Amino acid sequence: MGAVGLDDREQTIRTGYEKHVPALLAYVRRQVGGDQHKAEDIVQETLLRCWSKFDGDNHTMLRPWLFKVARNLVIDGYRRGGARPKEVDGTGWLEQEPAELDHIENILSSVVVSEALKALSPAHREAIYLTYFLGKTIEEASDALGIPPGTIKSRLFYGMRSLKLALQERGAGSPTAPAPASAAR
Structure with missing residues (x-):
């Protein structure tokens, strides 16, 4: 040209x-x-x-x-x-915070977990309650129950496994509980 x-x-x-x-x-x-x-x-x-x-x-x-x-x-x-509106590039959903569960959903979840906890042995239920619900460390739970820390760990392991099965039987899936307080240390 x-x-x-x-x-x-x-x-x-x-x-x-x-x-x-x-x-x-x-x-x-x-x-x-x-x-x-x-x-x-x-x-x-x-x-x-x-x-x-x-x-x-x-x-x-x-x-x-x-x-x-x-x-x-x-x-x-x-x-x-x-x-x-802002153009979406496909990654915006990664930045969004998950929607909070409403009050009724929290109540229903706590009822299901309470029923599943009743299916556990008293020893397992006691270890889970002290560590997961009250936030005590393995050592604190050991002192409160008067048993060795290794026994608390064993009861937590088998108790959580039983709780998972109990929740699955009720159609609730596996629990998403935080680790006991001492696991972070």
Whole structure:
């Protein structure tokens, strides 16, 4: 492609493109916070408008006209972004906090867990209650019950396994209880 067969208007636009577009692209890139792709889109739209609307009679007005159109497109894009909902890129759900269970759901869950706890032996129920519900450490539960810490650990292990089975029998799945206080130490 050469300049052969171009009229004066097309030649002015081509010369203006070669002369002004690098500066225009740098200007728009600064306006959009360094986003190269967005800047290229705005410059392309500016050039399309130039091609269809610019009166090529005044060569000295091309540069100011290009910069004014590009500036207006940046402003329009900014305003449009504020008026529209935020675009979703597919990862927004990772940032959302899970919905809190309502009061009735908490009550129903506690009833199911209470019933499942009744299915455990008193020794297992006692160890789970002291550590998981009262937040005592293994050593504190050991002192309270007067039995060795290893026995508390064993009762917790087998008690939680039995509790999981009891919950599954009731259709509630496995419990998501926190670890006993001493497990974090």
